[in-house]
Amino acid sequence: MxxxxxxxxxxxxxxxxxxxxxxxxxxxxxxxxxxxxxxxxxxxxxxxxxxxxxxxxxxxxxxxxxxxxxxxFPQGLVALTSERGIDYAPLQSLLVKQDLQAADKLTLEKMCELAGETALQRRWLYFTEVERFPITDLQTINTLWLVYCDGKFGFSVQRELWIGVGKNWDQLWEKIGWRKGNSWTRYPNEFTWDLSAPRGHLPLSNQLRGVRVLAALLSHPAWITKAIAPVQAGQP
Known part of the structure; x- marks a missing residue:
């Protein structure tokens, strides 16, 4: 031992x-x-x-x-910092329990909350709202996904893969399991809600509304300024 x-x-x-x-x-x-x-x-x-x-x-x-x-560790492992007073404790709890489908839905809800009351009511995001997200909050959400999902999931992982395929969206969709050939993965039953999914499979980031929201997320200064590096199983 x-x-x-x-x-x-x-x-x-x-x-x-x-x-x-x-x-x-x-x-x-x-x-x-x-x-x-x-x-x-x-x-x-x-x-x-x-x-x-x-x-x-x-x-x-x-x-x-x-x-x-x-x-x-009464509050869990991750410091749940927010510039706008968002409570990320429920998201941490779901990820600890590996209820990834519920965590994915709550991630979008928290991002809508971050965007403001109008986004919260409509339940989806404009890319312009994402561009104004505080660095601190995006890093908190990302860290929760990284830490409790073996380093496989999170925006920073998706960004790494996106850059790795030359920012080619079609190649990214295939790599993270959001599309196979000409067939889009259907929500929710065709997505994989556990750690057997491909790297970067989650969170979904409102992907059903096209690339602009995800492009805004993956291009956000959060991954450049005080960026949290993605951790891949097998790397030191």
């Missing part, structure tokens, strides 16, 4: 995620290692490995782990 404890701090993300699952299956001793890991990492930027460890402890629903999380 000591060996696993040491490796958990040093290995790349893909290996960390495997080790965390191994520890999750190891009973109380494994949970103890994960609690130590989270405490040891508190002073570092939050990562998908920490998110996975938190989820394991949360889902253990054990008096010891419940007390630990309530004592040390």
């Amino acid at each position: 000591t060996d696993l404890r040491d490796r958990l701090k040093l290995e790349p993300l893909k290996t960390q995620l495997l080790l965390i699952q191994e520890l999750a299956d190891s009973g109380d001793s494994g949970l103890d290692v994960l609690m130590d890991f989270l405490l040891d990492q508190r002073s570092t930027p939050v990562t998908p490995a920490q998110g996975k460890a938190y989820q394991v402890l949360f889902n253990a629903d054990h008096p010891k782990t419940n007390e630990f999380l309530q004592t040390h």
Whole structure:
């Protein structure tokens, strides 16, 4: 168990995620290692490995782990900062529980709330509203998706893939599973609401209304100014 404890701090993300699952299956001793890991990492930027460890402890629903999380992480792992007073705690809760379909819907709702009352009533966004989003809020939403989804999902992941295909939208749709050949993925039943989905599959970002909203999101200064780098399983 000591060996696993040491490796958990040093290995790349893909290996960390495997080790965390191994520890999750190891009973109380494994949970103890994960609690130590989270405490040891508190002073570092939050990562998908920490998110996975938190989820394991949360889902253990054990008096010891419940007390630990309530004592040390009562608000979860991610600092839920907002320039406009938006409450992102419900989104964090859904992502911790891996209710990704509900989290996706709430993400759009929170972005509409961020855009203002008119957008909240219409339930969709104009690209001009997205362009005015505060950097802080977009980074908060993005970090929640990254941290609790093994680094696979989030706007910064979609941006990385978009740039990787030369900003070619048709290639991006195929890569993230929003279209196959000439057939668009139909909402909601044809989308994949778990971590088996392709990288960048979620959140949907109002994609049914064309590219302008997503283009505004992926071109936002949030990913340039104090940008949060996407984390890919398998990278250090």
